[in-house]
Amino acid sequence: MKPAVILYKKLPDDLYARLAEQCDVTEISNLSPENQQQHAEAFRQAEGLLGSGGKVNGDLLAKMPNLRVCSSVSVGYDNFDVEALNQRNVVLMHTPTVLTETVADTMMALVLSTARRVPELDAWVKAGHWQKSIGPAQFGIDVHHKTLGILGMGRIGMALAQRAHFGFGMNILYNARREHDEAQTRFGARRCDLETLLKESDFVCISLPLTRETHHLIGAAELALMKPDAVLINAGRGPVVDEQALIAALQAGKLHAAGLDVFEQEPVSADSPLLSLPNVVTLPHIGSATHETRYGMMQDAVENLIAALGGSVDKNCVNPQALK
Ligand SMILES: NC(=O)c1ccc[n+]([C@@H]2O[C@H](COP(=O)([O-])OP(=O)(O)OC[C@H]3O[C@@H](n4cnc5c(N)ncnc54)[C@H](O)[C@@H]3O)[C@@H](O)[C@H]2O)c1
């Protein structure tokens, strides 16, 4: 008999067919309480759960007594209560690697667009304000040969360092719990404490996961250490930065600009002051959102689920120790 799974994300037809060939699929739009209630029996039967968005915690697990594998269409897994999964011996699979280069591209896009004010000046031209030669009011700041500090020197941090160092001749700083030999050898990257990184970087770039340690890692005190002409980029998770403190720093002119792909609340509220600051570039959490990469993530998530239900967790598993 095929294992029962709940699918809470729309898949392309070919990937749905691949999943349905191996599993008995119940498809729902999301993990809302209404869907959990309406499909209570399917939740009770399910051995697998595949999708992204929505909390997977002890409450949900209590409704899924047969669950063995969760497969997330994301690398970040802060939506999952891993301790609760471990207690129940539920394996969590995710999609690292396939999205790394695309997210690094997005971060570089934020670096360039904040420094050179691309969205702001695009709107200015389209609004008909370009009536004579531009002057200092339209100038930006250089990116090349500046210092880029990375918080979260993992897969995405390394791919960003590669672009910044080889593409733009930038000096790379990083803050990490351990020395990263490859970062030192390939990019001449220097490990430093958080304070030094914030004081010396022209661009502070966050590609950290959201954990108890990283929640509000960057608050008012940390922002105050940054140079007034520095830029903050966040493509990790919104709550790594205290958003109220960031708004206050930007409003007080203590930072040059910010580039944000992630927010404390998503979608960001339409009345957030961040949306009316001209020096803030906002994106709707599109770090990995290209056609090719999103397809690759969904493909990996399907294969991860099938492999883990079959007892194989050699690749892309957050908690292999949970496998009984
Ligand atoms: N904006 C997006 O669309 C998007 C897309 C993909 C990933 N992300 C985010 O980026 C994160 C990183 O992805 P990755 O594939 O590079 O993961 P990774 O595990 O390879 O890298 C994360 C790095 O952060 C480091 N780290 C963790 N806690 C730290 C701390 N307290 N201090 C210093 N360093 C710490 C880890 O040691 C690791 O090197 C994901 O967890 C996710 O939250 C966002």
Ligand SMILES: O=C(O)[C@H](O)CO
């Ligand atoms: O963690 C990830 O993979 C991205 O944020 C997409 O959700």
